Amino acid sequence: MSFCTVVNCMDGRVQLPVISYLQERFHVEYVDSITEPGPNRILAERTYEDLVQSILRRINISVERHSSVAIALAGHHDCAGNSATQEEQKQHLVAGIEFLHLQYRNIQIIGLWVDENWNVREIG
Secondary structure, three states, X not given: OOEEEEEEOOOHHHHHHHHHHXXXXXXXXXXXXXXXXXXXXXXXXXXXXXXXXXHHHHHHHHHHHHXXXXXXXXXXXXXXXXXXXXXXXXXXXXXXXXXXXHHOOOOEEEEEEEOOOOOEEEEO
């Protein structure tokens, strides 16, 4: 069994496109999904320490117990949890990725943007 991890928005519209993208990108069978509304902003700003720690605990399970080969952080168009502009959201993705790199130095971390047509693009 092979796994990767995604920290994704809880919005159901982005789940399948992101999972499909990651399965192909990393040649894995399974994608462990950690969902929060607007996770890119949560990890970029780190205002709510309890949420940040909850996300990190869940990533740890995926990395340690499922030997996850990579971590993705996703943001998307029309996000109810992060109402920032697309450019600001992409900045949140970059900052969130930088934060995750500090936590997980030995694993590949990527950013994903899901556009208004539900197409997934890698950024950062």
